[in-house]
Amino acid sequence: xxxxxxxxxxxxxxWSAKSFATRHNHSLGPAQATHAASVANAILKKNPGDPxxxxxxxxxxxxxxxxxxxxxxxxxxxxMGG
Numbered sequence: 001x002x003x004x005x006x007x008x009x010x011x012x013x014x015w016s017a018k019s020f021a022t023r024h025n026h027s028l029g030p031a032q033a034t035h036a037a038s039v040a041n042a043i044l045k046k047n048p049g050d051p052x053x054x055x056x057x058x059x060x061x062x063x064x065x066x067x068x069x070x071x072x073x074x075x076x077x078x079x080m081g082g
Contacts, residue, residue: 015040024055028062036062 021033028036040058
């Protein structure tokens with residue numbers, strides 16, 4: 001039985017809605033996945049060194065109701081590449 005390869009992302013951190021939902025949060029609907037991918041890509045553009053943080057914040061943003069991902073990230077010093 002052949003397995004399907006994961007969706008291509010292009011450059012690191014450039015997620016599409018489909019690739020973000022497939023790899024990082026299967027419970028997202030299409031609009032939520034689009035939002036999450038957009039948020040994660042924007043965060044990685046400013047802070048390319050921490051894709052895990054971008055994914056956590058994007059998931060919290062897309063699911064709504066809680067902003068714990070933002071609170072955790074706000075307390076950290078971000079590595080802005082310098």
